[in-house]
Amino acid sequence: MATPSRRRAAPVRARRSHAERTAETRAKVMAAVVASIASVGFQRTTAAEITRRAGVSWGAVQHHFGDKDGILDAVLADSFERFAQRLAGVELDGLDLDARVATFVDGAWEHFGSPHYRCTFEILLNHPGAEGDAWQGMLEAWNEVWTRFFPAPHLARREVVALQLYAISVLSGLATARALGGRPARLLDGPLALLCEALVQNLEA
Amino acid sequence: MATPSRRRAAPVRARRSHAERTAETRAKVMAAVVASIASVGFQRTTAAEITRRAGVSWGAVQHHFGDKDGILDAVLADSFERFAQRLAGVELDGLDLDARVATFVDGAWEHFGSPHYRCTFEILLNHPGAEGDAWQGMLEAWNEVWTRFFPAPHLARREVVALQLYAISVLSGLATARALGGRPARLLDGPLALLCEALVQNLEA
DNA sequence: GCATTTACAGAACGTTTGCAATGTAAATGT
DNA sequence: ACATTTACATTGCAAACGTTCTGTAAATGC
Numbered sequence: 001m002a003t004p005s006r007r008r009a010a011p012v013r014a015r016r017s018h019a020e021r022t023a024e025t026r027a028k029v030m031a032a033v034v035a036s037i038a039s040v041g042f043q044r045t046t047a048a049e050i051t052r053r054a055g056v057s058w059g060a061v062q063h064h065f066g067d068k069d070g071i072l073d074a075v076l077a078d079s080f081e082r083f084a085q086r087l088a089g090v091e092l093d094g095l096d097l098d099a100r101v102a103t104f105v106d107g108a109w110e111h112f113g114s115p116h117y118r119c120t121f122e123i124l125l126n127h128p129g130a131e132g133d134a135w136q137g138m139l140e141a142w143n144e145v146w147t148r149f150f151p152a153p154h155l156a157r158r159e160v161v162a163l164q165l166y167a168i169s170v171l172s173g174l175a176t177a178r179a180l181g182g183r184p185a186r187l188l189d190g191p192l193a194l195l196c197e198a199l200v201q202n203l204e205a
Numbered sequence: 206m207a208t209p210s211r212r213r214a215a216p217v218r219a220r221r222s223h224a225e226r227t228a229e230t231r232a233k234v235m236a237a238v239v240a241s242i243a244s245v246g247f248q249r250t251t252a253a254e255i256t257r258r259a260g261v262s263w264g265a266v267q268h269h270f271g272d273k274d275g276i277l278d279a280v281l282a283d284s285f286e287r288f289a290q291r292l293a294g295v296e297l298d299g300l301d302l303d304a305r306v307a308t309f310v311d312g313a314w315e316h317f318g319s320p321h322y323r324c325t326f327e328i329l330l331n332h333p334g335a336e337g338d339a340w341q342g343m344l345e346a347w348n349e350v351w352t353r354f355f356p357a358p359h360l361a362r363r364e365v366v367a368l369q370l371y372a373i374s375v376l377s378g379l380a381t382a383r384a385l386g387g388r389p390a391r392l393l394d395g396p397l398a399l400l401c402e403a404l405v406q407n408l409e410a
Numbered sequence: 411g412c413a414t415t416t417a418c419a420g421a422a423c424g425t426t427t428g429c430a431a432t433g434t435a436a437a438t439g440t
Numbered sequence: 441a442c443a444t445t446t447a448c449a450t451t452g453c454a455a456a457c458g459t460t461c462t463g464t465a466a467a468t469g470c
Binding site: 041044122136139163166168177179181193194202 | 376
């Protein structure tokens with residue numbers, strides 16, 4: 001006997017529960033979408049390209065997401081989730097404004113600079129369906145995190161909105177600038193420092 | 206006789222020279238592309254959609270631009286041209302830094318906020334061909350305008366690049382933020398003022 | 411164990427895409 | 441005036457796209 005073990009000779013494929021299978025396949029597909037959009041853009045992220053990168057058939061995708069819009073929606077939701085999660089767990093007690101701003105910008109850039117935001121961005125830009133709503137949802141998530149970091153009751157709502165929009169613009173713009181021109185990552189430290197500067201100046205009482 | 210005039214009764218179509226025809230048709234096609242991308246996005250800007258909006262046949266497009274990439278390249282070039290032109294004619298003598306910054310940001314936003322930049326942006330994002338080169342070209346045009354507005358010999362090259370990238374990011378990010386969420390235009394005045402503030406602070410000797 | 415449900419594979423289909431090919435009217439040069 | 445070139449219209453097509461449909465293996469519940 002080539003395989004001397006008694007019951008299961010060569011467990012080429014381990015037994016997996018339905019829940020495990022579902023979680024793994026969904027994760028593979030969504031990761032494939034993110035990777036594809038990040039590297040070849042939205043337009044060339046076709047159904048065939050997704051199945052190729054994920055290593056699953058279209059049948060699997062259809063089973064878990066329904067159609068292509070279903071995958072895109074799931075990826076959007078996942079991306080927001082990741083962002084909120086990343087900045088929700090940070091401990092802020094005892095940090096002064098400088099430190100808070102630095103922490104905030106750091107964490108936010110981890111998200112905006114990641115393929116996940118690139119992905120979110122292109123989906124929102126091209127996907128006609130959940131256009132307004134999804135972006136609005138992102139702004140709310142952003143606002144929630146922001147108010148936790150910077151309570152700032154001395155500022156008018158109008159000024160806060162302007163500051164938020166400003167910060168989002170810098171981060172989003174920086175991310176797309178890097179995506180368009182293949183520029184070295186260290187060039188981005190300067191602009192990020194400028195953003196911190198601007199935030200500190202406009203947030204302190 | 207229903208049309209009593211002597212020679213040409215109803216000149217439904219005036220006689221146009223070849224040069225005029227070419228100029229008009231090219232302009233109509235390029236305007237159609239800009240309008241289409243600005244309103245329905247890159248993906249849904251198909252060949253048929255372009256011909257529909259331009260009111261010309263595909264044969265005409267083919268004749269003047271070759272293929273779809275040809276139109277896109279032409280639109281890119283035209284967009285850069287418009288930007289450079291807009292800021293090149295401004296007289297700067299006798300303006301102090303504040304005024305220069307305000308003028309610069311104003312003019313730059315006229316471009317970044319226009320459908321032409323939205324168009325440039327989406328083409329660069331989705332068009333695989335001239336990706337790096339075209340963006341590099343835009344940066345050069347940007348740099349040329351910038352150095353005319355802000356000679357600033359006291360700053361290190363590194364700092365200047367950071368400031369430039371920062372300004373581009375704010376403007377581009379603001380434009381895309383407006384494109385994604387249909388937000389009121391007046392909300393953008395705040396962030397633009399913040400950009401001016403940041404530029405003045407970092408440019409003065 | 412066995413029926414049922416769930417997870418996934420793969421081919422087939424109808425539509426849309428960009429583009430080539432061909433034809434025609436208008437303008438130009440001589 | 442007429443031949444030639446330029447500007448534009450129309451049709452047809454092959455490839456690619458998203459999706460539907462059918463089939464099969466694996467896991468679950470009884």
